[in-house]
Amino acid sequence: MADDPKTLVSTDWLAQHLKDPDLRLLDASWYLPDAGRDPKAEYNDTHIPGARFFDIDEISDARSDLPHMAPPAEKFMSRMRAMGVGDGHQVVVYDGAGVLSSARVWWLFKLMGQENVAVLDGGLPKWVAEGHPTEDMPPIPRDRHMTVRMQNQLVRDVTQVAQASKLQDPQIVDARAAARFRGEAPEPREGLRAGHIPGSRNLPYAELLTAENTMKSVDDTKAAFEAAGIDLSRPVITTCGSGITAAILALALERMGHKQWSLYDGSWAEWGMFPTVPVATGDA
16 A cells, blocks of 8 residues: 555554654544443553544534534644644554544544544554554653644535435445444444435445455455445545444545545434434335
8 A cells, every 4th residue: 555644554654653753643442332342441551652542532522412523623622732732743543443433533633624644554453463562651742732724524414414315416425334224233322213314325334444454455445435336526425323434434535536525423323313304224
């Protein structure tokens, strides 16, 4: 793969740049409640040297009943300042699954107008498997100001998605597993209807990853989108269960040079709860 500090970098790239003074590493591990894993405890036990822990559930919009919605700009700025992440830094985000929640934090940085941010391909598992160093001590951050310029075109709300569903434009692509998309498997969150947004296409995020949980090549990624019936010349809204894996699709689109994408932040946690919006089941 070609390393791109604005989308995806390899473990080799990180090993070469680990000591760069302007590199800021973030451990953004997050798991579904039924995974039985505690990402903060795992971070405290083992992380890549210099990494700070980015708490997706805490650095979110506390006013929303929905899980880990994008925080207001002021909250993001203050949390990043306290973590010593700001203007002039190259940010690399990783997670403990390979590529899962790290893409969500990449998207958050993009939403806040930050360009120099990349996901670590293969994450902590690949880094550890290759024998690279880890530590258990948190870094001592120094305050750093971050200038935020919200990129509102990168996020969509339920009203905008309902309109896209009716008009079939932009295309809506759902990253959940096929059985959840079809409404055959129960949702991991209680109280949600089963199924998908009418007119949406299904591209399970796992189909964009290799067996080692690294991102597939750009050509293979393009083929996966096209096989799912997505026209890559048209705009795309990505969605999933709660806005986490939808960001993997967004990262994949950005890597392919497809710039007309946005992410439905509420995703199924919101759509599946609203009694007034329609739900489709099956493949269509």
